[in-house]
Amino acid sequence: MKELEKLFDxxxxxxxxxxxxxxxxxxxxxxxxxPPGQMTKFYAxxxxxxxxPLNFQFRHSGxxxxxxxxxCHVTNSLLYKSDIRGDELKKKGELFRFxxxxxxxxxxxxxxxxxxxxxxxxxxxxxxxxxxxxxxFIKDTVSxxxxxxxxxxxxxxxLGPFSTxxxxxxxxxxxxxxxxxxAGEISHLNIxxxxxxxxxxxxxxxxxxxxxEQLKKYIYFAPGDQPQGIFMDxxxxxxEDFQEIFEVVNFESSVSVPGSAxxxxxxxxxxxxxxxxxxxxxxxxxxxxxWLGKGANAQENCYIINSRLEGYNVTAHGAKIIEADLxxxxxxxxxxxxxxxxxxxxxxxxxSIIMPHTIIDxxxxxxxxxxxxxxxLVTNQKDLEENSLPVNKFSEIETRFSKGNLVFEGSGRSxxxxxxxxxxxxxxxxxxxxxxxxxxGHAQRNQNxxxxxxxxxxxxxxxxxxxxxxxxx
Amino acid sequence: MKELEKLFDxxxxxxxxxxxxxxxxxxxxxxxxxPPGQMTKFYAxxxxxxxxPLNFQFRHSGxxxxxxxxxCHVTNSLLYKSDIRGDELKKKGELFRFxxxxxxxxxxxxxxxxxxxxxxxxxxxxxxxxxxxxxxFIKDTVSxxxxxxxxxxxxxxxLGPFSTxxxxxxxxxxxxxxxxxxAGEISHLNIxxxxxxxxxxxxxxxxxxxxxEQLKKYIYFAPGDQPQGIFMDxxxxxxEDFQEIFEVVNFESSVSVPGSAxxxxxxxxxxxxxxxxxxxxxxxxxxxxxWLGKGANAQENCYIINSRLEGYNVTAHGAKIIEADLxxxxxxxxxxxxxxxxxxxxxxxxxSIIMPHTIIDxxxxxxxxxxxxxxxLVTNQKDLEENSLPVNKFSEIETRFSKGNLVFEGSGRSxxxxxxxxxxxxxxxxxxxxxxxxxxGHAQRNQNxxxxxxxxxxxxxxxxxxxxxxxxx
Numbered sequence: 001m002k003e004l005e006k007l008f009d010x011x012x013x014x015x016x017x018x019x020x021x022x023x024x025x026x027x028x029x030x031x032x033x034x035p036p037g038q039m040t041k042f043y044a045x046x047x048x049x050x051x052x053p054l055n056f057q058f059r060h061s062g063x064x065x066x067x068x069x070x071x072c073h074v075t076n077s078l079l080y081k082s083d084i085r086g087d088e089l090k091k092k093g094e095l096f097r098f099x100x101x102x103x104x105x106x107x108x109x110x111x112x113x114x115x116x117x118x119x120x121x122x123x124x125x126x127x128x129x130x131x132x133x134x135x136x137f138i139k140d141t142v143s144x145x146x147x148x149x150x151x152x153x154x155x156x157x158x159l160g161p162f163s164t165x166x167x168x169x170x171x172x173x174x175x176x177x178x179x180x181x182x183a184g185e186i187s188h189l190n191i192x193x194x195x196x197x198x199x200x201x202x203x204x205x206x207x208x209x210x211x212x213e214q215l216k217k218y219i220y221f222a223p224g225d226q227p228q229g230i231f232m233d234x235x236x237x238x239x240e241d242f243q244e245i246f247e248v249v250n251f252e253s254s255v256s257v258p259g260s261a262x263x264x265x266x267x268x269x270x271x272x273x274x275x276x277x278x279x280x281x282x283x284x285x286x287x288x289x290x291w292l293g294k295g296a297n298a299q300e301n302c303y304i305i306n307s308r309l310e311g312y313n314v315t316a317h318g319a320k321i322i323e324a325d326l327x328x329x330x331x332x333x334x335x336x337x338x339x340x341x342x343x344x345x346x347x348x349x350x351x352s353i354i355m356p357h358t359i360i361d362x363x364x365x366x367x368x369x370x371x372x373x374x375x376x377l378v379t380n381q382k383d384l385e386e387n388s389l390p391v392n393k394f395s396e397i398e399t400r401f402s403k404g405n406l407v408f409e410g411s412g413r414s415x416x417x418x419x420x421x422x423x424x425x426x427x428x429x430x431x432x433x434x435x436x437x438x439x440x441g442h443a444q445r446n447q448n449x450x451x452x453x454x455x456x457x458x459x460x461x462x463x464x465x466x467x468x469x470x471x472x473x
Numbered sequence: 474m475k476e477l478e479k480l481f482d483x484x485x486x487x488x489x490x491x492x493x494x495x496x497x498x499x500x501x502x503x504x505x506x507x508p509p510g511q512m513t514k515f516y517a518x519x520x521x522x523x524x525x526p527l528n529f530q531f532r533h534s535g536x537x538x539x540x541x542x543x544x545c546h547v548t549n550s551l552l553y554k555s556d557i558r559g560d561e562l563k564k565k566g567e568l569f570r571f572x573x574x575x576x577x578x579x580x581x582x583x584x585x586x587x588x589x590x591x592x593x594x595x596x597x598x599x600x601x602x603x604x605x606x607x608x609x610f611i612k613d614t615v616s617x618x619x620x621x622x623x624x625x626x627x628x629x630x631x632l633g634p635f636s637t638x639x640x641x642x643x644x645x646x647x648x649x650x651x652x653x654x655x656a657g658e659i660s661h662l663n664i665x666x667x668x669x670x671x672x673x674x675x676x677x678x679x680x681x682x683x684x685x686e687q688l689k690k691y692i693y694f695a696p697g698d699q700p701q702g703i704f705m706d707x708x709x710x711x712x713e714d715f716q717e718i719f720e721v722v723n724f725e726s727s728v729s730v731p732g733s734a735x736x737x738x739x740x741x742x743x744x745x746x747x748x749x750x751x752x753x754x755x756x757x758x759x760x761x762x763x764w765l766g767k768g769a770n771a772q773e774n775c776y777i778i779n780s781r782l783e784g785y786n787v788t789a790h791g792a793k794i795i796e797a798d799l800x801x802x803x804x805x806x807x808x809x810x811x812x813x814x815x816x817x818x819x820x821x822x823x824x825s826i827i828m829p830h831t832i833i834d835x836x837x838x839x840x841x842x843x844x845x846x847x848x849x850l851v852t853n854q855k856d857l858e859e860n861s862l863p864v865n866k867f868s869e870i871e872t873r874f875s876k877g878n879l880v881f882e883g884s885g886r887s888x889x890x891x892x893x894x895x896x897x898x899x900x901x902x903x904x905x906x907x908x909x910x911x912x913x914g915h916a917q918r919n920q921n922x923x924x925x926x927x928x929x930x931x932x933x934x935x936x937x938x939x940x941x942x943x944x945x946x
Contacts, residue, residue, distance in 0.1 A: 043722060043925075050933035054940055249516060249720055249926065450931045452516075453722065455923035460523030467527055470943040 004036055004062055004464040008078055011117045014140045018156025018172045022190045026158055028223035030142055033119050034080050039064045039464035040456055047449040052087055053108055056471040062464050071110040082118040083300050086111050086125045098130040107134050116141040122300050122317045124150045129169040145227050148317050148334050161227040162219050164334045177221045180357040196357050204410030208376050241268045260434055262447045280430045280443035295432030314426050331423045353419055391416055477509055477535055477937040481551055484590045487613045491629025491645045495663045499631055501696035503615050506592050507553050512537045512937035513929055520922040525560055526581055529944040535937050544583040555591040556773050559584050559598045571603040580607050589614040595773050595790045597623045602642040618700050621790050621807050634700040635692050637807045650694045653830040669830050677883030681849050711759055714741045733907050735920045753903045753916035768905030787899050804896045826892055864889055
């Protein structure tokens with residue numbers, strides 16, 4: 001166990017050095033978040049298919065409970081129950097368009113994680129940094145519970161619980177609890193908790209700040225403690241349902257799955273789950289009494305309970321949808337928490353966009369009309385009016401718009417178009433438009449993955465650390 | 474699946490070329506023994522501990538259901554439900570004594586399996602060939618159901634079902650069904666089924682031949698068919714009991730295990746199993762209503778049912794003991810089949826040696842006195858008198874001895890001493906003499922192994938083949 005603790009200490013030290021300008025001391029925040037005993041308790045695993053490029057290299061790392069797909073090197077790192085998804089890696093020779101540039105990818109992209117500690121973090125591949133198209137690097141970084149690193153190379157950062165960095169390169173930054181950042185390249189910033197920031201330099205800037213006291217009820221993180229609040233209670237209450245899935249080697253769900261859809265064997269499905277064609281249910285997704293229409297997807301760490309989604313719905317990583325009815329093409333962004341109740345359901349009209357990190361928590365029925373953009377904290381009709389706008393109205397913004405805690409600058413049209421293009425790309429990549437022959441995506445390619453388990457040294461000074469493991473074609 | 478079949482075809486061709494002088498065509502014998510569908514059905518697995526040296530390299534092979542411990546390279550091979558045990562590998566710098574030579578081991582020993590097909594074969598490490606102390610090679614070899622390759626480098630051979638090669642280097646040989654060979658270096662021999670041959674050049678030569686027609690009832694193998702007979706029925710009847718053990722990631726047995734003993738999590742234990750101190754129960758051992766005294770061991774593929782073993786008993790790989798009572802220090806060799814019945818139990822007095830590949834199958838009670846050496850086929854008291862001798866009487870043989878189907882030449886004393894030394898070494902290596910501090914063996918070192926599973930490509934032309942997998946410290 002000794003070497004494992006030394007490694008954690010070293011990672012913390014390196015990250016703290018990177019954050020010295022911000023004066024952020026990483027150790028008190030994370031030292032208690034990985035109890036060393038847990039690092040021997042859970043197996044890690046990787047997926048093998050003929051459809052995903054293969055090159056795993058794990059060296060001198062602790063990987064408890066983590067999952068890997070695609071090409072990925074992990075060196076001197078601790079990954080605890082993290083999902084590293086390399087199923088959209090760029091291939092050598094492909095063209096990457098950035099502004100007026102067309103850049104040729106010089107070799108197959110790989111995910112490199114070095115001197116990092118990731119705790120229940122989701123990493124989704126595809127580096128969006130035009131400087132490092134071939135390497136998606138996460139270096140000297142500590143990332144905590146249910147954070148998402150999505151297309152975002154990082155370097156020397158600390159990510160708080162339920163934070164998301166998306167399509168962004170961040171260097172020496174602290175990303176506060178439940179903050180969502182999609183802002184191009186940023187460095188040396190300390191982002192406060194509950195910041196929703198979407199920026200495209202020269203085009204637009206969207207900035208929302210959660211009311212601090214209200215956010216704490218949902219998620220609060222103080223150095224030395226575990227994260228606390230409704231979000232943590234919600235996921236912890238459902239932890240045990242995952243146990244039976246991880247305890248068996250081959251798990252056979254009783255749910256009927258069309259040939260064009262895929263249900264990951266590490267997803268939880270409770271009665272009664274209905275899966276239509278072209279649906280993708282990713283691992284660690286949680287479905288209970290859910291109807292999923294054609295082309296819907298339920299991504300990693302999402303929870304959908306007592307709800308009906310009509311089709312072509314995106315439920316992004318970590319989003320939660322409870323007691324709700326969603327029309328076609330409704331998008332629900334990362335880590336959003338949409339809580340209807342049995343006696344007051346939430347309904348969302350078709351083609352609405354629920355921004356990442358939105359909280360809707362209602363005590364009386366709420367109906368969001370079709371084609372609306374919604375953000376921030378919504379607990380009733382009044383909040384909804386303050387924190388939403390019809391998408392076509394938003395498109396009309398030309399210079400500046402301010403409402404409640406939101407400040408928007410730049411072109412509403414660009415902003416809406418960027419979002420809509422992205423949603424279309426997500427559906428496409430996930431196989432929602434598969435016609436039996438063309439437009440294959442994850443729903444079709446992720447069927448029938450071979451899962452291999454790995455475990456650390458069980459005893460001795462290396463207890464909890466994994467030997468060097470190299471897997472290649 | 475295509476590549477898997479090509480590989481099997483290629484291995485068969487290479488082995489057939491090696492056996493051209495003997496005119497042995499391997500293909501009809503084995504082509505139907507590995508149904509390709511089975512090669513994707515079972516996961517392979519390897520063990521990691523701080524006590525065993527680590528260097529696994531699997532390249533372009535099919536490994537369904539196989540287990541690996543220690544240092545082992547498998548290249549262009551098919552291993553189906555085989556156990557490759559590398560827990561007695563020699564270490565660099567150790568001294569190996571052979572006749573008057575003292576040879577220094579020049580590097581850590583490794584098991585190398587190349588261009589081979591092993592079907593339900595047990596491989597036990599420690600090359601006894603003084604020419605290749607560092608490499609235990611199994612090359613261009615096909616080995617079938619429940620064969621044992623024990624300390625025996627091989628090169629271009631075919632091993633029939635339930636055969637054993639022990640401490641022997643064999644080149645371009647065919648080893649018949651249920652034959653046991655421990656004979657120094659042999660080449661270009663075609664060993665008939667049911668041959669028990671123990672030779673130490675210059676010292677002794679022990680040769681027993683099973684009566685052919687009677688052996689067929691127990692085990693019979695004809696090209697184009699699966700092996701048949703009582704042995705196959707016996708193991709097939711108990712196959713399902715292993716399923717629940719392989720289906721779960723971590724199997725917790727309810728059997729109480731002393732701190733100095735080990736019960737492999739891949740062993741079957743049915744009510745009521747008693748395990749005393751210093752006991753070793755290896756994987757794929759099968760125990761049902763068994764009392765195991767201090768220092769007893771139950772090795773891979775052995776079955777012990779409704780029996781009591783008083784202590785310091787060796788039950789070697791593949792041995793079966795049913796409805797029997799064994800005194801202290803009774804040794805039961807490889808693949809022996811000792812079948813008492815509820816109404817006519819078998820009892821074996823202390824310090825008796827049941828030679829490898831002995832069949833005792835009785836219809837009335839039989840009692841083997843203490844200190845006896847037993848071989849061949851024994852179905853009643855009369856057979857016993859023909860196929861046994863008190864150990865001290867055997868030691869008195871000086872030139873030649875013949876009885877029933879046995880011919881012995883040379884020194885009985887050397888023969889008995891070689892066996893007794895070996896039994897002592899086996900008990901020692903297995904940890905039977907552990908005193909709480911010294912004399913650690915497998916029973917103590919094999920506790921708490923991390924098991925990692927691996928699976929092949931699930932689809933496509935590589936279906937059933939494994940990617941390259943390298944595991945190092």
